[in-house]
Amino acid sequence: MAFTWLLKTAVRRLGLALLMGTLLLSGLNADWDFAEISRKSQALYGPLGAGKGRIDAWQRLMATQSQGSEMQRLQVVNQFFNQQLRYVEDIDLWHEVDYWATPIQALIKGAGDCEDYAIAKYFSLRRMGIPSEKLRITYVKALRQNRAHMVLTYYSSPQSQPLVLDSLMDAIKPASQRTDLLPVYAFNGEGLWLTGATGNKKVGDTKRLSRWQDLLKKMQAEGFPAEPVY
Numbered sequence: 001m002a003f004t005w006l007l008k009t010a011v012r013r014l015g016l017a018l019l020m021g022t023l024l025l026s027g028l029n030a031d032w033d034f035a036e037i038s039r040k041s042q043a044l045y046g047p048l049g050a051g052k053g054r055i056d057a058w059q060r061l062m063a064t065q066s067q068g069s070e071m072q073r074l075q076v077v078n079q080f081f082n083q084q085l086r087y088v089e090d091i092d093l094w095h096e097v098d099y100w101a102t103p104i105q106a107l108i109k110g111a112g113d114c115e116d117y118a119i120a121k122y123f124s125l126r127r128m129g130i131p132s133e134k135l136r137i138t139y140v141k142a143l144r145q146n147r148a149h150m151v152l153t154y155y156s157s158p159q160s161q162p163l164v165l166d167s168l169m170d171a172i173k174p175a176s177q178r179t180d181l182l183p184v185y186a187f188n189g190e191g192l193w194l195t196g197a198t199g200n201k202k203v204g205d206t207k208r209l210s211r212w213q214d215l216l217k218k219m220q221a222e223g224f225p226a227e228p229v230y
Helices: 003-014 034-045 050-065 070-084 103-109 114-127 210-221
Strands: 135-142 147-154 163-166 169-174 181-188 191-194 201-204
Touching: 034 050, 034 103, 050 070, 050 103, 050 114, 070 114, 070 147, 070 163, 070 169, 103 114, 114 135, 114 147, 147 181
Parallel strands: none
Antiparallel strands: 135 147, 135 181, 147 163, 163 169, 181 191, 191 201
16 A cells, blocks of 8 residues: 555544444453354355464464463564465455455455554454553554555553564564654554654544444454444
8 A cells, every 4th residue: 555545544544533442352351262253254255265274273372372471472473473474465355455354354365464464463462461552553654665554563561662563574673673664653442643753642532433343343243252342
């Protein structure tokens, strides 16, 4: 996706309060029945094929790695999706300019764009017990590629320098070492932030965002438990 397009749509999206607080967060406290999720996903999307193995591996990852340190959880989740998914543009994969896939859809395809990596990592880490206030999905400009990009950022404390989980590399580095990325804005279950020379500024709440509403509906149809909290 073109960076100029991102800047234009960012302005529009800033006027929408994010629905990230409804990201199946009540479902994070409930069991995810992967047998039911696989059954419903197959009914929705057809035979899962090799995607079934990737979904099973995702389930095992969250079941076995949730007791590690937060850094260990960041590392295994970042590496898992970087290895399981190949990068494919939305227009080629979904025949849409900007499509936000569920983690199940991405794993079935074995592919996604930068948003899909960040979304899947966010859901996984939230399921593995990392609080939403420590995670932000961040839109950036990838300077070397001269294009818009999305990463997941992790804050060990509110004032700490974030770590960057990126589909472009397995290494998790502090933002200060990612001089190739220029932040634009970020969001999580708590709200929306603008980034810039003056630092982070919270500019929105978590009440509505149509793309996330669509994403949540898809995930509920796939069998994930959800009870939106507005």
